[in-house]
Amino acid sequence: xxxxxxxxxxxxxxxxxxxxxxxxxxxxxxxxxxxxxxxxxxxxxxxxxxxxxxxxxxxxxxxxxxxxxxxxxxxxxxxxxxxxxxxxxxxxxxxxxxxxxxxxxxxxxxxxxxxxxxxxxxxxxxxxxxxxxxxxxxxxxxxxxxxxxxxxxxxxxxxxxxxxxxxxxxxxxxxxxxxxxxxxxxxxxxxxxxxxxxxxxxxxxxxxxxxxxxxxxxxxxxxxxxxxxxxxxxxxxxxxxxxxxxxxxxxxxxxxxxxxxxxxxxxxxxxxxxxxxxxxxxxxxxxxxxxxxxxxxxxxxxxxxxxxxxxxxxxxxxxxxxxxxxxxxxxxxxxxxxxxxxxxxxxxxxxxxxxxxxxxxxxxxxxxxxxxxxxxxxxxx
Numbered sequence: 565x566x567x568x569x570x571x572x573x574x575x576x577x578x579x580x581x582x583x584x585x586x587x588x589x590x591x592x593x594x595x596x597x598x599x600x601x602x603x604x605x606x607x608x609x610x611x612x613x614x615x616x617x618x619x620x621x622x623x624x625x626x627x628x629x630x631x632x633x634x635x636x637x638x639x640x641x642x643x644x645x646x647x648x649x650x651x652x653x654x655x656x657x658x659x660x661x662x663x664x665x666x667x668x669x670x671x672x673x674x675x676x677x678x679x680x681x682x683x684x685x686x687x688x689x690x691x692x693x694x695x696x697x698x699x700x701x702x703x704x705x706x707x708x709x710x711x712x713x714x715x716x717x718x719x720x721x722x723x724x725x726x727x728x729x730x731x732x733x734x735x736x737x738x739x740x741x742x743x744x745x746x747x748x749x750x751x752x753x754x755x756x757x758x759x760x761x762x763x764x765x766x767x768x769x770x771x772x773x774x775x776x777x778x779x780x781x782x783x784x785x786x787x788x789x790x791x792x793x794x795x796x797x798x799x800x801x802x803x804x805x806x807x808x809x810x811x812x813x814x815x816x817x818x819x820x821x822x823x824x825x826x827x828x829x830x831x832x833x834x835x836x837x838x839x840x841x842x843x844x845x846x847x848x849x850x851x852x853x854x855x856x857x858x859x860x861x862x863x864x865x866x867x868x869x870x871x872x873x874x875x876x877x878x879x880x881x882x883x884x885x886x887x888x889x890x891x892x893x894x895x896x897x898x899x900x901x902x903x904x905x906x907x908x909x910x911x912x913x914x915x916x917x918x919x920x921x922x923x924x925x926x927x928x929x930x931x932x933x934x935x936x937x938x939x940x941x942x943x944x945x
Contacts, residue, residue: 615667615670616659616667616670616763616764616765616766616767617661617667617767618659618660618661618666618667618764618765619660619661619662620659620660620662620847620848620849620850620855621657621658621659621660621765621847621848621849621850621852622656622657622658622660622827622845622846622847622857623654623656623657623658623781623784623788623845623846623847623848624654624655624656624657624658624843624844624845625652625653625654625655625785625788625790625843625844625845625846626652626653626654626655626842626843627651627652627840627841627842627843627882627885628645628649628651628652628653628742628744628886628887629645629651629883629884629885629886629887630831630840630841630842630883631643631744631831631842632644632645632744632886633833633840633883634831634832634833634834634840634842635744635745637833637834637835638834641746642745642746643744643745643746644744644745644746645742645744645886645887646738646742646743646744646750647738648738648739649738649739649742649887650739650740650785650791650887651791651885651887652789652790652791652844653740653741653742653785653887654740654741654781654782654785655843656757656761656781657757657761657762657765657771657777657780657781657784658761659761659764659765660847660858662858664858666761666764667764668760668761668764669759669760669763669764670763670764670766671724671759671763725754725755725758725759725774726774727751727754727755727774729773729774729775730751730754730774730775730778732775733775733778733779733782736782737754737778737782738750740782740785741753741754741778741781741782741785754778758774758777758778762774762777762778765777768850770850770852780852784848784852788820788821788846788854789820790816790820790844792819793815793816793818793819793820794812794815794816794882796815796818796819797811797812797814797815797816797818797819798811798815799811799812799815799882800882801882801883801884801885802881802882802883802884803883803884805881805882806878806879806880806881807841807878807880807881807882808877808878808880809828809875809876809877809878809880810877812828812841812875812880813825813826813828816828816844816846820846820854821846821854822854824847824854824855824856824857825847825856825857826844826845826846826847826857827844827845827847827857828841828843828844828845828875829842829843829844829845829872829873829874829875830842830843830872830873830874830875830876830880831843831871831872831873832873838879838881839873839875839876839879839880839881840880840881840882840883841875841880841881841882842872843872845857
């Protein structure tokens with residue numbers, strides 16, 4: 565039933581006109597509200613699809629000696645420090661938002677898969693192009709050459725990782741940003757960091773393209789030398805000394821960030837129960853100047869095993885480095901400044917030439933099987 569305003573009994577024309585105006589205003593308000601809600605939904609969908617918007621960078625550096633010691637506790641011989649590796653190396657340069665979220669895998673243009681674009685034909689695809697295996701995506705159509713070869717992973721523009729573009733800085737990357745895990749190519753970590761984070765930094769001219777992104781990271785590694793800052797602050801690698809978190813923070817903030825807050829993470833040695841200094845993160849703006857690290861962060865590797873965790877207030881160990889030793893052949897050959905001291909305090913360190921490697925125990929076998937069930941590597945972040 566529809567009520568006609570102009571037929572209301574006893575209503576004056578002025579009253580009816582005023583009532584009509586109010587009704588029109590209410591209808592207009594509802595239309596505007598609906599439009600705003602729809603716009604918000606559409607914007608949310610755009611961001612959900614992988615917007616590359618970010619506010620600042622997290623520049624993370626790791627201590628390979630601690631990483632390999634803890635990782636080799638879980639899976640013997642899984643972590644190896646390559647030749648010429650710096651004492652502190654790059655973990656990543658990560659575009660981050662103030663709310664703690666961060667963009668990921670921002671492949672652009674035709675190189676990015678958008679499943680929502682298939683909505684008009686989705687039902688037909690499910691009939692004629694179904695996935696038959698659980699946990700697997702649908703099959704594909706394969707462009708092929710006459711000689712039987714075929715192109716693969718042809719992401720276009722900034723979304724495609726081209727290792728050849730890094731040739732001018734490859735030697736420096738091997739020193740400052742190495743892959744630590746055996747069975748992986750030296751470019752595997754670079755590819756992962758580019759695909760997940762570098763593609764999202766491409767909206768900034770200074771980090772657009774592989775050479776710029778990795779080149780800036782190397783310059784930051786030199787500018788924000790964690791090793792030098794710790795030494796200046798009296799935080800010296802030691803087999804016996806432990807440190808307070810407050811002193812580590814003070815050393816970095818005084819030397820590198822002009823007092824701006826940082827993030828410090830440890831790795832827990834499961835056998836000794838001690839916390840090893842392993843990861844230090846400095847936050848920089850888009851001009852690469854230090855800023856306070858925001859307290860909110862979703863960048864915690866709880867899915868990885870072993871995983872970074874907040875350092876305790878005291879009792880933090882900064883173990884002697886197995887990196888950067890002159891004329892060493894390989895960390896697997898037990899090279900350290902003082903080999904006997906190194907192996908005495910690092911029972912899972914790579915063995916010296918002619919020595920036997922880490923022993924497989926019931927505990928390590930159990931940890932190895934657990935790793936197989938959750939194969940996310942520590943550096944795959």
